[in-house]
Amino acid sequence: MRERRTIQQLLVVLLFFLAASQFPLLGIFNKKVLVGGFPLLYVGLFGLWALFILAIGFLLRRRQKREEEA
Amino acid sequence: MSSWLVLGLSFGYLFLLFGLAFWAEKRGKSGHSLVSNPYVYALSLAVYCTAWTYYGSVGRAAAGGMQFLAVYTGASLMMPLFWTVLRKIIRVSKVQRLSTIADFISSRYGKNISLGMLVTVVCLFGIIPYISIQLKAIASSFEVLTGTSAGDGSDFVHDTALYIAIGLGVFTILFGTRSVETTERHEGLVTAIAAESIIKLVAFLTIGIYVCFVLFESPAAIFEQVAARDTLSHLLVLQGDFAYGEWFWVNVLSMGAVILLPRQFQVAVVENVNEKHLFKAMWLFPLYLFLINLFVLPIAAGGSLVLGSMADADTYVLALPLAAGEPALALFTYIGGFSAATSMIIVSTIAISTMVSNNLFMPLLAGIEPLSKRLGSRLSPLLLGVRRAAIVGVLLLAYVYYRGVGEYYSLVSIGLISFAAVGQFAPAMIGGLYWKSGTRLGAILGLSVGFVLWAYTLVIPGVIGADLLPASWLTDGPMGLGWLRPTSLLGVEGLDTLSHGLFWSLGSNLLFYIGASFVWAQGSKERNQAEVFVDIFRYSTVYESSIVWKGTAYMPDLRSLLEQFLGKSRTRKALLEFEKKYKIDLNSSQLADPRLVTYAEKLLAGVIGTASARIMVARVVKEEEISLEEVLNILRESQQLLLVNKELRQKSTALQKATQELSAANDKLQRQDELKDEFLYTVTHELRTPLTSIRALGEIVHDNPDMEPEQREHFLATLVKETERLSRLISQVLDLEQYESGKQQLQRSDCTAEELVNESVEALQQLLSEKGIRLDVALQPDMPLLSVDRDRFTQVMVNLLGNAIKFVPAEGGRIQVSAYYLDGDFKFNVSDNGRGIDPELQPFIFDKFFQAPHQTKRKPKGSGLGLAICQRIVALHGGSIWVESQPGKGSRFSFTIPRNSISHGPESTDR
Numbered sequence: 006m007r008e009r010r011t012i013q014q015l016l017v018v019l020l021f022f023l024a025a026s027q028f029p030l031l032g033i034f035n036k037k038v039l040v041g042g043f044p045l046l047y048v049g050l051f052g053l054w055a056l057f058i059l060a061i062g063f064l065l066r067r068r069q070k071r072e073e074e075a
Numbered sequence: 076m077s078s079w080l081v082l083g084l085s086f087g088y089l090f091l092l093f094g095l096a097f098w099a100e101k102r103g104k105s106g107h108s109l110v111s112n113p114y115v116y117a118l119s120l121a122v123y124c125t126a127w128t129y130y131g132s133v134g135r136a137a138a139g140g141m142q143f144l145a146v147y148t149g150a151s152l153m154m155p156l157f158w159t160v161l162r163k164i165i166r167v168s169k170v171q172r173l174s175t176i177a178d179f180i181s182s183r184y185g186k187n188i189s190l191g192m193l194v195t196v197v198c199l200f201g202i203i204p205y206i207s208i209q210l211k212a213i214a215s216s217f218e219v220l221t222g223t224s225a226g227d228g229s230d231f232v233h234d235t236a237l238y239i240a241i242g243l244g245v246f247t248i249l250f251g252t253r254s255v256e257t258t259e260r261h262e263g264l265v266t267a268i269a270a271e272s273i274i275k276l277v278a279f280l281t282i283g284i285y286v287c288f289v290l291f292e293s294p295a296a297i298f299e300q301v302a303a304r305d306t307l308s309h310l311l312v313l314q315g316d317f318a319y320g321e322w323f324w325v326n327v328l329s330m331g332a333v334i335l336l337p338r339q340f341q342v343a344v345v346e347n348v349n350e351k352h353l354f355k356a357m358w359l360f361p362l363y364l365f366l367i368n369l370f371v372l373p374i375a376a377g378g379s380l381v382l383g384s385m386a387d388a389d390t391y392v393l394a395l396p397l398a399a400g401e402p403a404l405a406l407f408t409y410i411g412g413f414s415a416a417t418s419m420i421i422v423s424t425i426a427i428s429t430m431v432s433n434n435l436f437m438p439l440l441a442g443i444e445p446l447s448k449r450l451g452s453r454l455s456p457l458l459l460g461v462r463r464a465a466i467v468g469v470l471l472l473a474y475v476y477y478r479g480v481g482e483y484y485s486l487v488s489i490g491l492i493s494f495a496a497v498g499q500f501a502p503a504m505i506g507g508l509y510w511k512s513g514t515r516l517g518a519i520l521g522l523s524v525g526f527v528l529w530a531y532t533l534v535i536p537g538v539i540g541a542d543l544l545p546a547s548w549l550t551d552g553p554m555g556l557g558w559l560r561p562t563s564l565l566g567v568e569g570l571d572t573l574s575h576g577l578f579w580s581l582g583s584n585l586l587f588y589i590g591a592s593f594v595w596a597q598g599s600k601e602r603n604q605a606e607v608f609v610d611i612f613r614y615s616t617v618y619e620s621s622i623v624w625k626g627t628a629y630m631p632d633l634r635s636l637l638e639q640f641l642g643k644s645r646t647r648k649a650l651l652e653f654e655k656k657y658k659i660d661l662n663s664s665q666l667a668d669p670r671l672v673t674y675a676e677k678l679l680a681g682v683i684g685t686a687s688a689r690i691m692v693a694r695v696v697k698e699e700e701i702s703l704e705e706v707l708n709i710l711r712e713s714q715q716l717l718l719v720n721k722e723l724r725q726k727s728t729a730l731q732k733a734t735q736e737l738s739a740a741n742d743k744l745q746r747q748d749e750l751k752d753e754f755l756y757t758v759t760h761e762l763r764t765p766l767t768s769i770r771a772l773g774e775i776v777h778d779n780p781d782m783e784p785e786q787r788e789h790f791l792a793t794l795v796k797e798t799e800r801l802s803r804l805i806s807q808v809l810d811l812e813q814y815e816s817g818k819q820q821l822q823r824s825d826c827t828a829e830e831l832v833n834e835s836v837e838a839l840q841q842l843l844s845e846k847g848i849r850l851d852v853a854l855q856p857d858m859p860l861l862s863v864d865r866d867r868f869t870q871v872m873v874n875l876l877g878n879a880i881k882f883v884p885a886e887g888g889r890i891q892v893s894a895y896y897l898d899g900d901f902k903f904n905v906s907d908n909g910r911g912i913d914p915e916l917q918p919f920i921f922d923k924f925f926q927a928p929h930q931t932k933r934k935p936k937g938s939g940l941g942l943a944i945c946q947r948i949v950a951l952h953g954g955s956i957w958v959e960s961q962p963g964k965g966s967r968f969s970f971t972i973p974r975n976s977i978s979h980g981p982e983s984t985d986r
Binding site for chain 2: 016036037043057
């Protein structure tokens with residue numbers, strides 16, 4: 006049961022970031038603007054990517070903790 | 076820089092790698108494995124980052140900005156699916172002892188030889204160019220460092236790539252073919268790969284930091300200069316008509332490649348020690364990709380600013396420190412790139428050589444019966460020889476390719492074409508894992524069509540670009556047939572070359588796979604494998620019984636077949652394991668158990684591949700044809716058996732639980748029965764005491780007619796008192812019985828709290844003044860009306876007050892009565908300064924049954940039923956009663972009555 010839940014949560018993470026990292030949403034970042042000296046696209050993509058890694062890490066960590074408790 | 080220095084350093088590095096691998100193998104043998112740890116696993120996955128990442132990304136970023144990143148974001152996007160898809164692949168491969176992707180696909184579709192060969196051929200065509208560009212990267216980085224020109228490669232003796240290829244061949248043979256069992260882990264190799272991953276990351280971060288903070292003031296300074304130049308704006312945004320399409324397709328392609336590339340399959344599946352390592356790898360691996368890509372764009376931008384077109388953008392990481400006069404840094408960067416290239420070459424070569432030996436060579440050899448019979452026990456060493464030859468062959472082919480055509484390509488274009496080649500495995504692979512009806516024919520057709528279209532739409536344009544075919548093919552089509560143009564097949568326009576090629580190859584592949592699977596049915600063997608693959612998590616522990624096999628097999632035949640490939644001691648050990656797992660004695664009969672046939676086949680598959688294992692086993696046993704229906708029936712039965720077992724287990728636990736509950740209920744009943752006995756005993760005892768004194772007094776009065784009138788008066792008064800006590804006791808017992816049985820009804824009426832308290836106090840007024848007790852009454856003014864049974868309520872108050880009177884000290888006794896209304900509840904308190912109640916007894920004082928055992932110890936001046944009755948009356952009103960007390964200081968009894976009282980039990984009918 007918990008197994009299935011984690012799999013579903015991971016799937017949601019995948020779908021969200023897949024949508025966010027592709028056209029048309031990617032167009033939001035694809036502008037010739039510098040943010041704090043960095044290109045907006047660079048900041049956007051690496052920011053999304055960092056969030057993505059954090060989300061997976063968070064989900065798996067929580068799962069592991071629950072497993073230890075059980 | 077001197078060539079000898081760079082060459083010496085390269086080989087010095089290789090020797091260090093050898094040493095590390097040796098050391099790791101030694102540790103592994105002594106039981107201190109370095110490999111069984113999730114960090115090493117995650118690092119070994121980073122073999123994904125090759126020279127393409129190291130040099131090519133910068134080159135691609137210099138030309139197309141962030142477009143380079145799709146290869147790594149795509150791979151990262153696959154991570155959430157690792158736990159479902161990759162874990163399933165790992166489980167299947169461990170259970171069936173599959174060691175390459177060719178073996179995997181061939182096994183799924185009925186251990187088919189031609190499918191295994193087809194996959195191997197696709198890999199050879201797809202991956203050898205990829206290996207060759209790694210050699211090219213090493214050679215060209217060598218040239219940049221030493222300053223020799225790229226054009227004079229005609230001299231083999233002075234070609235570094237050749238020496239490097241030889242060195243890597245030796246390494247791969249030494250650490251990649253230690254055992255004939257391909258499923259055995261390569262500890263030394265994996266450790267070396269993990270170490271190389273660290274080196275390439277550190278080297279790349281170093282050069283990134285150098286460019287950003289030493290060469291320039293900060294990355295922001297680089298980008299501001301870039302923004303000021305119109306010619307460099309492609310570094311800041313994705314440009315061109317196809318930018319988004321290409322971005323999407325490369326993402327998708329990379330999602331597949333991170334599992335389907337032979338080297339990824341090798342490190343992620345074959346070298347996986349523990350499925351749980353995936354947990355860490357799922358976020359560590361994308362983190363690695365994130366870090367190694369962080370400085371790519373700044374370096375590309377910095378390189379474009381400083382060097383422009385003076386150097387090939389692929390070599391900016393070397394050219395930048397060289398131009399700035401930092402040869403040592405350039406050398407360090409070179410080693411990083413060297414490690415990226417070598418790790419890819421080593422792992423890819425192992426994976427491909429295993430495919431070549433097990434899916435190309437062995438099935439051919441095993442297929443020729445007289446030949447394989449004549450070779451007999453020499454087959455096993457021959458197999459190792461073949462695998463080593465294949466390693467040399469693969470490296471040689473890669474080298475030849477590099478010398479011949481590789482010069483024309485950039486790192487990235489070849490890399491993406493390789494990705495597209497292995498992407499063709501996706502339908503057969505993913506379909507095979509989740510769709511039972513996918514058939515062999517579908518897989519063969521889909522893969523063949525996909526492969527041909529891949530070659531035509533993706534390889535041919537490159538070949539044309541290298542002037543090996545007439546350029547008119549691109550514009551007018553071959554032989555003037557316009558609809559055959561490789562970059563717009565059938566006139567499909569509006570896509571870049573990669574998207575166009577993928578659309579055609581993957582699309583047709585999928586279509587043929589699904590279409591053919593619907594048109595032509597599966598064979599029984601194939602169906603059996605499909606069931607096991609798709610439901611692997613159900614079958615993995617009982618794999619041998621999940622393969623349906625019918626026929627006659629003899630123990631000695633199977634044993635000698637196993638000994639041929641595994642050797643005597645390994646065979647004995649394996650058979651012992653089997654005996655232990657299934658609890659049977661193999662020596663009891665000459666006939667072999669059907670499960671043993673499957674087991675032997677599986678063991679052999681780990682050595683010679685599944686298809687060849689099938690042939691070899693089929694040769695020593697006599698098999699009977701089984702129909703598809705039979706297979707399905709047997710599987711269904713075994714499934715149902717499993718299910719029934721599970722249900723039985725569930726039922727037995729439910730039964731156990733019920734038994735426990737029953738025995739608990741029984742215990743409770745028994746205890747209540749005991750308490751009832753005790754109560755009866757106490758009640759009769761209590762009844763007898765006054766009865767005895769009544770009788771004695773009566774007899775005295777009866778026997779002494781001439782007694783003093785005063786004395787007679789006294790005796791008679793006592794007699795009356797005792798009779799009263801007796802009748803009170805009896806009425807209390809009856810009362811209690813009524814409450815217990817639920818017969819008691821409340822006669823509710825509206826009264827004020829003041830009335831009720833005063834009424835109770837008045838009843839005891841005389842007693843209070845007799846004993847000289849001070850009574851304080853504190854009532855909250857203007858309380859709402861209570862709806863209670865007046866008499867019953869007074870009974871509670873009187874009882875509590877009576878108790879207080881009994882226990883207060885003879886001198887200076889004080890009692891306080893208070894009442895207030897809060898949040899829908901009336902609360903009444905009766906406190907005294909008596910001797911208090913022992914905390915241990917407090918929980919029991921409202922319990923009529925628990926009163927009994929303590930009565931003899933501390934005999935109260937009452938029946939011991941008063942508080943029990945109080946509690947039942949309060950409960951009947953829907954409230955609760957409790958006591959707070961400290962021995963020696965006094966007690967406070969409190970009870971609540973809810974205003975909108977919902978009384979408990981069936982007796983609340985009087986409203």
